[in-house]
Amino acid sequence: MKPHTYGPYGGAYVPEVLNRPLADLTVAFDEAMADHSFTAELEHILTHYVGRATPLFHAKNLSQVYGANIFLKREDLAHTGAHKINNTIGQALLAKRMGKTRIIAETGAGQHGVASATAAALLGLECTVFMGSVDARRQEANLFRMRLLGAKIELVESGSKTLKDATSEAIRHWISTADSTHYIIGSALGPSPYPRIVQTFQSVIGREIRSQFYERFFRHPDAVIACVGGGSNAIGTFSGYYEDNQVALYGVEAGGYGIASGQHAAPISEGHTGILHGFYSYFMCDEHGNIRDTHSVSAGLDYPGVGPELAWLADKGRVEYISVTDEQALQSCMELTRHEGILPALESSHALGALQEVVRRQGDKSHIVVTLSGRGDKDMGILQEMLSGE
Incomplete structure (x- = not known):
């Protein structure tokens, strides 16, 4: 079975032992999405358990600050506090359909780990989460939440001890346990068919934005913004407007220092x-392909690569990319908190940090949607440390 690609990006560059599990996953996913009983169960859980549809909120106070009409897609109000639950519920249902009894996941900021542990608890699956020890220290609240939900935590001490290394360890573990275990990848990356699976389950974000905005204004927004790490919330958001070239799409990367x-x-x-x-795909690497260390105040964006579909959209010019520094993200976090009473995750704060540049490009009075991918409760320790000298 030929791996799916996006232009030159994507594919499945894996050890031979994973070829069969990936082929089986491809078939199972396609069959599941064509099965009304599967999609109906998924929709039922998303509605009555996750709390979809999440609101599209007109941030009037923030709009006055920027001189534009700013709307927030409130993924922070989904169960577990972030968009990650959309994907983990879908993949956990798929795992049960395939007869798997156990799931594993990688996590950086902890939200995907919490969402995976939540889906496992709901559906009666064992769960192991791989997390870099550096991320575990700066996301202690989510580490505790995962353990409360019954997940086993494997702390990763290799490399930079962050998301990249947690992903590597999860893949190594999956190689030896694929018969009984499904690996829930949290971002729109990894070997085919994972980018397509994650995009499909996260596309609910883009569909809702499109219908909610049009129902209110009988038009589409001028621009849509989402933060970009691996890319699950961004690709889910942008999928609602692929064919609408009059809607500008902006991906915001972690500019660090x-x-x-x-x-x-x-x-x-x-x-x-x-x-x-x-x-x-595109990676933080040298011309020889050697991966470089990364830095971001946001653990969820601290990954050295980007999903293949987002790379392809960049090459085609359909998505414009902006980088936002740690300092800008922190300022935007405080700005939203104090103007609207909404504490965003530091990942989402990067998207908010691009507002000034996007308004400059789109013009005053433009209509702009920002996907608020998660809430900031998990980042309280980091915020206390970073803003203590304010």
């Missing part, structure tokens, strides 16, 4: 093509 510093996580803004974790 600034692109010029080299200490960031913005592979599209400044990276090279290469292969990591089973797929071909």
